[in-house]
Amino acid sequence: MTTRVRFAPSPTGYLHIGSARTALFNYLYARHVGGKFLLRIEDTDIARSTEESTRSILDGLAWLELEHDEEIVFQSDNADKHRSAARKLLAEGKAYRDFTPKAEPTDQNVKEGIAERARANQGVKNMRDNPYRDLSANESDARAAAGEPFAIRLKVAEHGRTAFDDAVYGIQEREYADTEDLVLLRSDGHPLYNLAVVCDDIEMQITHVIRGQDHLTNTHKQILIYEALGVTPPTFAHLPLIMAPNKGKLSKRKHGEVVSMTTYRDAGFLAAAFRNFLALLGWSAGEEQEIYSLEELIQKFSLEGIHRSNAVFNFHESDPRKWTDDKAIWMNAEYIRTMPLEDLLPFVKPELKTAKLWREEYDDDERGWFERTIDLIRQRFFTLKDFSAQGRAYFSEDYDFDAAAVEKNLVKFPDLRSWLPELADRFEAEFEKQRYTEENIETVVKSFTEEKGTKLGVIMNGARTLLTGVAVGPSMLAVFETIGLEKTIMRLKSQVAWNAVA
């Protein structure tokens, strides 16, 4: 039988980092075994589901390049099937109508309310004490025919237990007594999650359900539904959860943008790098390798390598340089500086375009220069954004001067205000006679430095600040050459940075 897995997000927000990892693991598993990776949008919560959210999730998956097979299934389209499954169980006596009026929602926090009620019921709650559980079929039918509203609940047996062998957590068992007669169909005819999931997974012929550990206990309820429906349950594999630095829940509300996939796309992350990072959050191939191509991940992925303990997504809200997990940033930088240049260029181009720094010549006459420049400056960059921010001076005359750089490299050496324009004149004179190459530049700058009786670093760093606006970057000789003679002369003579501090 072909392996079929699915990623089934509910469209109530953007693609969360935890969901993204669930999607990735499903994808990797499917590709590893040569199976199908399906997508199902669980949009049955009409009140909270939005089309915008669906689009955002699809965008996130597309960005991560997790292509699904077959048509996307929208759970809401299957509501009739879910209802008929509930009616079938009702007809077979495996479910019953519950005429208890629907409880009014309390104004307090839902979760708290549930926990509180459970605590109050402590020791006295019998999961089988519903007065309608054993109502005769005739009476039940009569009341329903009379128009009395009812929910349909699964009739869970009194004695026994559910059991399944989770591919990650091992054998899981639960006494029936700990599971209530769960509602299958709401009194307004709306199918509930557990029923819908089971019906759809059956319909889609899902063989492996790989999802968050928050569903581990729900699984027992779903097993009960599978059994009532007479279908063999699929294999389950539950994933450890991704937590906030305080080991609490990672939520949009509390943590904002850091948990959204689109944030990473917009912040200049490479999908390959982020995927790599995500893959290592809760899974390991049992070796010391850290950088994996998609192909390697697919080849090495296994359910056995998934961990059982939750992982912390380690970001620092107060530190802008560590706004997200250190390792994710490091990995992105690692990809940027080590991936084949030709693979990187297609990502740099749109970044420069967005920043209005792109020129068609870079694809044409100046392609050689462009490639060398990108290769030169990528060494110290973390994200694609750096190409248009820190790298701006390589592509435009309109760039800012970093205050700290100006302070450190210019203000401290007032002589530079006349020396650097002087160096520009020297360049102008010298490079009329000889070629503007790193080697020749070095000779000229060195002799200029000696004449002034200063240190090479003073001249170089002053020039760096004027030429690039920042204090960090590649070898200055390479920078001089890359910026080009004409612009170098112009920038060395410019008083803009000096005027700004005056």
Place this chain on the structure above:
RNA sequence: GACCGGUUCGUCUAGGGGUUAGGACACCGCCCUUUCACGGCGGCAACACGGGUUCAAAUCCCGUACCGGUUACCA
């Protein structure tokens, strides 16, 4: 509260009876150097606790603590 699960450096993790408990990120130091967030070398830093079992326990068993999940006519 009940049920279920988890616990190795700050973080991600390797290791599943005998290891100087390994790697990565972060951090610190040194080197390279005209700067640096590149690179090289090095350092700091962990088996939650208590009992067992065993010649031997991070590893197996039990308990405790702590953390997490679930406990809806949400998904």
